[in-house]
Every structure is written in C-alpha cells, then in structure tokens.
Amino acid sequence: MTRMPDTDVAIIGAGLAGLSIATWLAESGDGATLPRVTLIEPRLEDANDHTWCFWDQQPHPFREAICHRWPRWRLHHKGQVVEREDQEACYAMISEDALSTTASRKLQDVNEFDVKRGTYVRSISPGRDFLDVNTTLGTLEARLVIDTRPPSLSSLSRQQGMWQVFHGLELEVPGHGFDVTTATLMDFQPSTDSIDFIYLLPLSSTRLLVEWTCFHVDRGAPTCRDLLTPEGLPNRLAHWLHQRLTGWTVIRHETGCLPMMPVRPPTLDSRYLAAGVRGGWMRPSTGYSFETCQRGARAVSGQLLQAAATGRWQLSAPRLRGPVLHWMDKVFLHALRRQPERAPEWFMQMFASTQAAQQRRFLGDTPGWLDMLAMMRALPSAPFLKAALAMAILPTGR
C-alpha cells in the first residue's frame, strides 16, 4: 500500500508570501482538486507592525483589504518637486491585520488547509519518501515544502547591494495639512554617507504614516542595528517631526531592515522551493515585494494544482523578473553604492523624465521594453556606464 505523508504541501511562514500562496491556491481550486496544505507559523498573533504599499495594477485576492489609495505620488529634493498622477492604478496600502484577516476568512472553510501557529521550523531534510520538516511540535512529512522564512545572511550578495533601514510612526495629528490624495515617496534629507529620505503617507485629514528611510552600504559600521537604536533613525525622525508638526500622538511603530541586494535562494531538491524574500521575490533596487509576490503566488499555486492533479510532486522557481530588469537593478545598485551623494538627483531625473504608468509598471516589476528604455534614457549615461563596466570587471561589485 502507498504510504501517505502528514501533508501534501508544507508552507513555512504565514507572512506575505505564505499567506499569498495559500490564498491564491484556495481561490483557484476546490475540494476535488486541492492538495492538503499545512501552514506553519511561529507567531500566535500578528503584531500589526507592517503595512504593504504597491501600485494596484494586477489582480490579487486582497483587494478588499486595501485601506488607502493615493492617485498621486511625489518626490522632493532641495525645493524641487516631481509629481505624477494615475487615476487608473493608484498607490495602495494594506495593513498586516487586514491581509491576515482576509486570508483567514478565505482559508477557514477549506478543509484541505490546516494552519499551525505557535510552531517553529528547525530544519528540512529529505526523508526516504517525503521531505521531513523538523518543528518544535515534532517532525512533519510533506510531499512538497515551500519555505518563506527570512533569508540567511550567507544567501545575500552583500557586496552588490545596500540595506534599506527604516523607522516609521503612524501619528494622529489634527490639521497636519498634507494632501490626502498624494503619497510622498521620497523627500530627500541631507546625509553624509547614506541615502536618506522621508516617506510620508497621509492616511486621513488627521492621520499620517511618516518614515525615515535610509539606504545604507554595509561597510562594517554603522550596522542596521546601530541605525535602529534611539540615537539613530528614531532620533532623525523625531528631529524632522519637531520641525514640521505639532501636537501629535503616536498610534504605532513600523520598523524594518530590508536587503536591497540579490538573494541566492537555497536549494534542496525539486520538492523544495524558497519563496518570498528568501526566494529572491523582493526587488533588490527598491525593497518592493507585494506585486511580485502576488505573481509568484499565482504561479506557485498553479504548480501545486498541477502536482495534485498529476501526482508529479515537484516545484520550480517561477520566473518573476526578466534578465534585462535584473541587470538594470544590479547596475543601479552598483552606481548608488559608488556615488550615494548623487542618488537624489538621479531619482528626481528618473521620475521627472518618465510617465506615471511607466513608473508604476517599472516599480511593480512588469515593465515593457519601452518602459525600461525610458528609465535608462532618464539617467545620466556616464556614471551608469562606469558602474556597468566596473561590474563586468569586478563581478562581486567591490
């Protein structure tokens, strides 16, 4: 008799990628076609310390969870402003709470799905017939494993990128005066060795999310951790707030340290797939991931349905970014590392010389050839040619 594993698919981590894959799968299959899925997550509850922003330009199962939309976005640098508007596909926000409530609602009646919270995965190894997922509650046998745990430091190409470190506050500020239809993506701030800017989202006429963001090259010190101590970014943000606003109340914090660099996803065999940031789904040059994560989740859910239908239990990494975009990102990061002081000027030029739709497609990882060409033409050729050459000569990007 054929032996049955504990589950067909173990999804490790119920963050953005894990919940997206499970929800896409639940929406595209039914009891007759779905594999049995176990979602494993150490956190008992969400901390609601994340919001995801993205251009709402592709189908996804979380539309009803969107809490804000901004048809305009802008950049500031030294008194100059670039503003773009696109009523067709707004810049949108989903909170962690809303995403996980929507996912839970869509998954709760699906008998094939089991969510194990309070469970930590220690390791994954190939067993005799299945993959063994070693957890704090014992070993689980699975035909396939999708691993969305954060990437290990050794899988990051740290010499080819930067860290995006940010500290943000959601504030109640009556009469803040910012236009609630416009998201400020970058308001550049003076800095000596990193690229610093304020990211400001007006959530209502009395509420703001304000973040101090820093693109920082890892050269030993300061580290991400140093930047997030009270003397680091929180202090820079407090200083900025005291200059601009009065009478605010802090509602919640939002802090992060994202690897803006290529990721080498770990491999095991064709029954294992690294997904989310671990699988390189986050865009290295921006730290955006939501849209690409939805495309990845859709592709993986298709593979899972196929595997359940055919009995061929295997997975392959979905192709989420073309080679040209991948190369452009590497050159861009290389140029930023070489000349961080010129970054504000380059970002301003790029946004001033391209159209709103080109920008949202490019940042959402779905640019056409003309969009990529427009972005290249918007940037000064000399520093980027030099960066491309240096990259070709020194592939590690040192």
Ligand SMILES: Cc1cc2nc3c(=O)[nH]c(=O)nc-3n(C[C@H](O)[C@H](O)[C@H](O)COP(=O)(O)OP(=O)(O)OC[C@H]3O[C@@H](n4cnc5c(N)ncnc54)[C@H](O)[C@@H]3O)c2cc1C
């Ligand atoms: C504060 C913040 C704001 C962000 N804002 C945006 C944004 O506006 N737009 C955007 O596109 N991107 C944004 N990002 C970047 C990116 O979209 C997020 O990091 C996103 O959550 C990545 O999804 P993920 O599933 O790969 O990782 P996560 O969402 O971090 O999920 C990983 C999951 O794995 C679990 N886990 C960890 N260890 C184990 C273990 N041993 N066993 C089992 N499970 C484990 C974790 O608890 C977690 O739930 C933001 C990131 C942060 C940190």
